[in-house]
Amino acid sequence: MKNVTSLASGAVTALVLSLGLAGGAAAEDFEWPRLLVIGTPGTSSGSFASTNGWGPILQKETGTTVRIVPEDSETQRYRRLTDREDIAISSVSASEMRYQIQGIDGYSQTKPVAQRILWHHNDTPWGYVVAGDSPVKSVQDIKNGGVRITQGVFSPPMVSAVTVGLPAMLGMSEDEVAEKIEFVPASSYAENCRSVVEGKSDIAYCSPISSVLSEMEGAPGSIRWLDLDPSDKEGWNAYLAERPMLIPAEIEMGVKTARGVNGATSNFVYSVPATADVDFAYNMAKWFHESFDAYKGTHPLATRMSMDQFRKYLNRTPLPVHEGTVKYLREIGQWSDEDDTWNNKAIETMDAWIAARQEALKAAQEQGIEVNFENQEFLDLMKEKTAGVENFQSRL
Known part of the structure; x- marks a missing residue:
């Protein structure tokens, strides 16, 4: 059993969730988690409002308890998804996700963790x-x-x-x-x-x-x-x-x-760590697609979560899609061998960034260099270790 989400907020001091999923479980016998925590930008954002639109419907249809956690700090929300693991899904802009993976600016000092797209959220x-x-x-x-x-x-x-x-x-x-x-x-x-x-x-x-x-x-x-x-x-x-x-x-x-x-x-996606359970991602993708008519009227941005909009985004995104989502899309004829080609390349690029940044952090520790995005010596080391790694850029 693998802990994938927990909630630490207000009066709740700690709720650690285990999905309890057997590998390869079929959709019909999938057991939804007792608690599903989703992180979004702050309460004034469209991402927070639209997630609060579909969240209650997911809860009603599946029985999972859905908690939407607003987190204005992008770096903090990243840490909660990838390091603290007390949110299971994050609403994040593709631009911000690139910063997170490539360690740009303040992300240079964060723990490098590979992510995957779960579903398309909205576009501006x-x-x-x-x-x-x-x-x-x-x-x-x-x-x-x-x-x-x-x-x-x-x-x-x-x-x-x-x-x-x-x-x-x-x-x-x-x-x-x-x-x-x-x-x-x-x-x-x-x-x-x-x-x-x-x-x-x-x-x-x-x-x-x-x-x-x-x-x-x-x-x-x-x-x-x-x-x-x-x-x-x-x-x-x-x-x-x-x-x-x-x-x-x-x-x-x-x-x-x-x-x-x-x-x-400019697109927002729902992201998960690359290690997120395949059956969980598969069933979330299936629900996003099959229940679209039930939640599309809950917020104007929810209309951008359709299969059609997601498919358009898949034709351009340079970011990798989670294996569980790919499995579902392939089943419904929305994923091709050509998609495998670019997605595998995207995974290779992300893995290269993670490996290069991990090497830089290790070298900094060995050389006694302070890991701080305001420390030019560390930034120079990061630049040296990541030189030659391809930047993420939208596909034309």
Whole structure:
């Protein structure tokens, strides 16, 4: 018997759960755990709200007691999943999962543990918006010069997206960027987006599901979205070098002006440790699929947990999928030999990162180097040990 989840919160000091699963148990005789703890971002997040939508239905249909634990700290939620093991499933962005596996920033000092995708959770669409009467009709017009682009200085990833990623997609050199683009700083997300309807900027990087975009769409002249051609693989590869976990996709959610336009999505997944029981993962995947109609109306983001959305994500993700999920998908004809090829490569890449980071931690201990993400000597050692390991990047 293997302990896979426990809960330590408030008045509950310790609840250690054993799944008690026999290897190879058939779905019909699967015994659900007495307690299933799922970690999500904080209470104000869509991930927390949508998980609280389907959790009670899983509890009612299977008899397992479901606990949704909000954990704002991404590093702490990672530790609870992989080290403390007091949550069984984590809702995490694919971008964050890459940081966790590759030991980027604060994760450099955490215990390296391999993870797997259990199921797709949700996706947030992103795109480049302009005023309805803007002379900028295409992202290619940026190369003509005289274009102002807002950079949200409150978010480093958003800054890199517009100052490095977008010019790289267009094949612009640093000199061309300096000559032809004026970057307009914005101190908040709302200010960033509103800049195009207020005449302060020509282009802003925004999500069409944000309430501020509804306000902008209703403004005089309305707004338009610039298409990011999914067939431009060279451009997308350059863009993804800066934002590697974004997925090229047609925008399906949010304001009407954005729908049908090609943009990008940032995906959240439900992850589990690679060692999670195969039968547990198999039956969770089966439940997510077969009970979709029962929970899809509990929260708008729950609609993004369909088999169709998961399959689209599987066509692009560089992250490995759990063996139990693969087993179920194969049974229902949603997994192919081609999927085995990329998934096996993803597993090899993750294993390489885990091994390299473990070697770095061992070397640091032997050499008396402090394991701290603010210690440059340790970071240099980590860089040396992980050199040559392939970065995770969305598949085109």
